[in-house]
Amino acid sequence: MAPMGTSALVLFSGGQxxxxxxxxxxxxxxxxxxxxFDYGQRHAVELTARQVVRGRIAEASPAWAARLGEDHMLDLxxxxxxxxxxxxxxxxxxxxxxxxxxxxxPGRNLAFFVHAAALADRRGLRRLVGGMCExxxxxxxxxxxxxxxxxxxxxxxxxxxxxxxxxxxxxxxxAETWALAKGLGGAALVEIIRADSxxxxxxxxxxxxxxxxxxxxxxxxxxRAKGWDEWVAGGRPQIAA
Ligand code: ZN
Numbered sequence: 001m002a003p004m005g006t007s008a009l010v011l012f013s014g015g016q017x018x019x020x021x022x023x024x025x026x027x028x029x030x031x032x033x034x035x036x037f038d039y040g041q042r043h044a045v046e047l048t049a050r051q052v053v054r055g056r057i058a059e060a061s062p063a064w065a066a067r068l069g070e071d072h073m074l075d076l077x078x079x080x081x082x083x084x085x086x087x088x089x090x091x092x093x094x095x096x097x098x099x100x101x102x103x104x105x106p107g108r109n110l111a112f113f114v115h116a117a118a119l120a121d122r123r124g125l126r127r128l129v130g131g132m133c134e135x136x137x138x139x140x141x142x143x144x145x146x147x148x149x150x151x152x153x154x155x156x157x158x159x160x161x162x163x164x165x166x167x168x169x170x171x172x173x174x175a176e177t178w179a180l181a182k183g184l185g186g187a188a189l190v191e192i193i194r195a196d197s198x199x200x201x202x203x204x205x206x207x208x209x210x211x212x213x214x215x216x217x218x219x220x221x222x223x224r225a226k227g228w229d230e231w232v233a234g235g236r237p238q239i240a241a
Pocket of ligand 1: 199200201202203204214215216217218219220221222
C-alpha cells in the first residue's frame with residue numbers, strides 16, 4: 001500500500017498482536033516508532049522479545065527497515081504498584097467476582113495511551129496504533145472501540161492535538177490476525193510472529209509449539225493456539241492489508 005505520508009507510534013509489547021500492528025503501521029506510514037511499558041509485569045520475557053522482533057522485522061524488509069524509527073521504553077512501575085492483577089502480583093489467573101479475568105489491569109490501556117500520546121506529542125507522531133481487539137475478546141473493557149473512541153477524544157481535547165487511535169485488529173478473530181500477518185509480510189512475517197513474539201501470561205518460552213513458544217495452558221496461549229489451528233484448518237488464507 002502507498003504510504004499516506006504520516007507517522008505513527010505503535011504500542012509494542014513484543015506479543016503477537018502488537019507485532020502485527022507494527023507490520024501494519026510499517027506498511028502504510030512513512031515513519032514508525034515503537035513504545036513499550038515497564039509496569040512491573042512479572043515477566044521480563046516479553047520485554048526481551050520486543051528487541052528481537054524489531055530486529056527481525058527490519059531484516060525482513062528493507063522498506064520497513066527504512067521506516068522503522070526509534071524505540072522508547074517508559075517506566076510505569078508506579079502505575080503497576082497501584083494496579084492489582086495477576087500480571088503485576090503473585091496471584092492466580094481466574095475470574096474475579098466482577099466477572100473480569102484476574103489478568104485485567106484496571107486502567108492499563110488508558111494509562112498506556114496517556115503516556116503514548118505525551119510521547120507522540122514530543123516526537124511529532126500523529127497516529128497511535130494499538131492491538132486491542134473486541135472479537136476474541138478476553139473480557140477487557142478497555143479493549144473496546146467505544147473506550148478508545150472516548151480516549152481519543154479526551155486526548156485530543158486535553159492535549160490540543162489531532163491524534164488518531166488506530167486499532168487494526170479490533171474486528172478480527174485470532175485466525176484472521178494470522179491471515180493479516182500473512183497478507184502484510186508473507187510467510188516471513190508469520191514465522192517471526194510464530195518463533196519470536198511472546199504472548200504467554202506465565203512468561204514461559206518453554207516448548208516450541210506449532211503456534212509458537214509458551215506454556216500452552218494459560219488463557220493467552222490457549223487463544224493463540226486456537227487461532228493458529230483455525231487458520232491452518234482454513235488453509236492459511238491471507239487478508240489484504
Ligand atoms: Zn501460557
